[in-house]
Amino acid sequence: MKARFEPGEQAGFGALQGHVGNADLGESKRFGALQQSRNDLLPDDLLGPRGLLILNHPPILETRRLHWPDEAACAHFAQTLAAQPDIVHARLELHGPLGAGKTTFVRHLLRALGVRGRIKSPTYTVMEPYRVTGPSGQPLDIAHFDFYRFTDPREWEDAGFRDVFAQPGLCLSEWADKAHPWLPPPDVSLHITLQPDDTRELHLCAHSPIGQRLLTLP
Ligand code: ADP
């Protein structure tokens, strides 16, 4: 069984060393130990109690931009991604403010992967698990996380989240920033920006070879 995370794919996770993007995430700056004077550059939730950077991003190996004029475009992208062989062992993070469309994208992806029935948002449960038949006929486990209410680090162990991320399958995380530094690095991060005309700009970042392959979309 292939490990979900190979050492070579795990670069860039040193303590107090981060890869922090600006609002446009296309340009990223590497910070060492971050001093208070630089804190105004960072959203509050990236900072620890003493004002030091606690969120570490893996390197960005590749990026891609998309535009979703409507939800049908989001659904189409989800279907394309679901057809990629690497999706069955990927970690995806969905970033964007409330209402950006993170859960909607996950719902379309889960539907495209064969999930039937109601797809609840894990806002209160933190995690919703699914099992479908994967493309190869084998069971595919999928975990949909929403870490918005994740506040107790003990939950990471007690609720078995560590095990979920260590097992084969697909992990989809909303509000991943709130679970750092426990969360392993993603293969792909999707940053959704809601535009004034209700369309969405999407910035995709690949952080591993799996992520790079996933971004090689037709
Ligand atoms: P989030 O999980 O980021 O908070 P949701 O997925 O719950 O956001 O979406 C919030 C609202 O935006 C929903 O009413 C949904 O129908 C709408 N929405 C989501 N994605 C799109 C999209 N790509 N195009 C148009 N409307 C969308």
Ligand code: MG
């Ligand atoms: Mg949501």
